[in-house]
Amino acid sequence: MSVLLKVERLDKFFGGVKALVGVDIDVKTDEILGVIGPNGAGKTTLFNVVTGFEPPTRGSVFFDGHEITQRPVYRVCQLGIARTFQNIRLFGQMSVIDNVMVGMHSELKTSLLGIILHLRSHMSKEKGAYLKAMKILDFLGLHEVVTELSSNLPYGMQRKVEIARALSSDPKLLLLDEPSAGMNPQEALELMALIGEIRKLGPAVVVIEHNMQVVMGISDRIVVLNFGEKICEGTPEQVQNTPCVIEAYLGKEEESDASGN
């Protein structure tokens, strides 16, 4: 397995706040990498910097043989990175199918002339995009709401539409930011199964997750961040038994003793 995404010595400071300090991460093709850490550990910032939404203070990011450190978001995404957001970001006034078709924006190459003259090449591409979007929505069990306004859907479905939109561009790397946030245990289990299915479609997945059951269940490897630093990396079993991870989540043993007394 080759390395798909390589993050090298990444620093991101917001004034005096150190959101990321010297983070090194490799993501291999075909793997699911979990990113965990307490609130404010820099997980979402990592996604933002990797995708070019925020420039890094230092360090570099390589994706699929390209350096993408200084590229704007849309160019990074055209290379094959897609993401979902911690607080859902859908196109609220557009239908579900249109939301998904927006995701295919960069692969639909049509000219203004083709659009206004309804040239056959344009129409067939548009039709192809429509069918592909329907297929993805079928896959995610959303075929009944394709014409619904996305803002009218319940929360869980909105999450799925977001995943559908991310998948529609056939990404090589999918970044999921807390996909199970706000879901009940049953829904979280379904989500686990879904991420397993997505992996079969091809993309490598990096998932930020607070639900330990989900992240331990699906990840091949896990990276633990705390105060912007990578404190641990390994398989779920290794990570679970590492003292510094337990310390980051539960605090030091002496401290808990002291508070107990």
Add this chain to the structure above:
Amino acid sequence: MQGSRSFFPKSLFFFIAALFIPLAITNDYHLRVVNMVVLYSIVALSINLIVGFSGQLDFGRSAFVGVGAYWSAIMMQRFGFPFLPAFLSAGMICALVGAGLGLLCRKSSFDYLTLITIGFNEMCRLIFLNWQSVTNGAMGLRKVPPPVIFGYVFDTNVRYFYFSLILLSLCYVLIRRITESKLGRAFQAIRDDPIAAAYSGISVPDYKVLNFAVGSFFTGIAGSAMVHYTQYASPYNYTLDESIYILQMVILGGLGSLPGSILGTALLVILPEISRTFYEYRLASVGLLMVFMMMWAPNGILGRQGVGEKVIGLARFLPVRRKAPQEKGRGVS
């Protein structure tokens, strides 16, 4: 995409019905009002493309109407261009100016873009007013020649009606095609969530510029068509008040709804003509209407979840309620 198939017969029906308007309306003055509705509808459609679909609140649209009008009037009057080149170049020039304005607004957020467009409107008005040698200043350009296409002169109200109706239909079809394509989806994505749009591979600043250019093209040709109809270009026609008034047509009809833009235009052009009293207070009364619309029906008449859908929903709701007890009764017996 699916919409175009089911929608087309309906709009075709309206087009055919509209062809008979000059038979029904023989009064010259009434037909003149209808012509203004048709011409303003093109402007409203172009505004809808920018404000309704792309979410860029543009308060300076009448400046583009003015640029298109003055350009094609001057081309024909001073330089003796034939109508079609003058007319199309007016659209092109407006697209260029629009792209330029879009480039200025590339990175500015919503509110600043609005301020820039207000400034642009004022700037254009002052240029029209003060560039004596070209625009004839406050006197305006008189006796702008009527359109001549392949030797056919559109000089009567009836002839001009057909000219502007065909123009409106063309613009309508083109704008609908744009909004139903990848381009239109990108515009709407930028309106709803620019960040998620960027993450879908859309270059948000570039698409804003493109949106301004395409929208301004349509505004420009509408401006040109208007000036050859009224045969008079005055700097007092292209003010901020006028911009706001046209914007209200779009909002009343429903942002994001193309038929809505035509309906809103019809209402706001015809109402002031029905009573002169209304005309005197038109800005005040339309302003009041806007306040109520924003409070109770922000999506306008034909917008998504607007007044129209509510009324239809209500109409559907009534028979269902009547039917339900009957079925229940049958089930019991």
